[in-house]
Amino acid sequence: MMPPHLPPGSLIRAIEVIAILVGAFSGFIEARRKRMDLVGVFTVAFITAFGGGTLRDILLDKRPLFWVAHQEYAILTFVLALIAAPLIRTLRQIVSERLIVIADAIGLGLFAIAGVSEALRAGMPLFIASMMGVITGIFGGVLRDIVCNEVPMVLRDGKPYAICAFIGCWLYLAQKHFGVAADVALWTSATAITVMRLLTWKFDMRLGR
Template sequence: MSLIKIIEVLAILIGAFSGFAEARSKKMDVVGVFTVAFITAFGGGTLRDILLDKRPLFWVTHQEYAILIFVLSLIAVPAVRMARKIVSERVIVFADALGLGLFSIAGVSEALAAGMPIFIASMMGVITGVFGGILRDIVCNEIPMVLRDGRPYAICSFAGCWMYLLMQKSGVPPDFSLWSSALAICGLRLVTWAKGVRLE
């Protein structure tokens, strides 16, 4: 499995966990849990593939991703109930920040591979990073966090995507570029959250 696929799988798992937690907080049944987890994990990548006119969609090509979310949904109800008792808010925020970083870099990498100009590639990274969470919040009848939180979120993704693009242009090894940029997005999001930085 290539590095970008490993990053993609990790991002999907983290996105699904976010969906599980949100669905359970709304007291949804197993169908609701699966639906929210599915759109959280695949929403950003699906929009990216549509905009890049890439067919079939990435989760159709790799049906094992969808099967994994389905299986996890069956055990998510008791697992999330237990996790909410032992997992702190900081752990949830960390997981969300890590998912943002992984999804964003997977998105910008896919856009570059499709031959997109660098600015468009950076926007594809941001879309991949944030759109799943937007859909999750809409389905759960919430104003999307990225639009109401006030703390830098999409901006962290955008900055990290440009870090990746610049490293690629500078001839930095791809593996190092991928991981360091994803971690930079994660770190930037966590720092701005911890310091209470706001855009208002």
């Protein structure tokens, strides 16, 4: 799900791994809350971390899938599930909610912009590209909640999570339209999503119903 035109620098790779870890970790927690076993913990973590990008690639008919081309991420999730399953209570005490929200906000920004940029490269029209960005950012969590037999949190909690991704995607599309360099557009938009998400979380903003 990493945008292919990013330089393969260690910072980006680190952020990418963090984003996947955060997705997997939120899957671990939800799977344990549902009293799932090791297989469930791995499956739900995997779906949470890779579900959004996989759905986007299926809709765009793009292969190989991200986690197929990079099996090291699937193996990482598997090893983590083996380690995390017995340690999950301890992990939840060590890792504060604040840290999870911050890492998740970084992941949301990175994945959403990777999604919109991928869709644009595949020749999608603008609105569809912005939808693909949001799908990449949020559908891991939606699929996690469906497998865990819950109404997806992101669709009902009234917090501007998907909206932040949506606005950031349009910021990216606008910059591309006005000829801003790809890398600048990418980093400013991803950062904007992360900042928006953190601000709306800090001030506990809600959408009207």
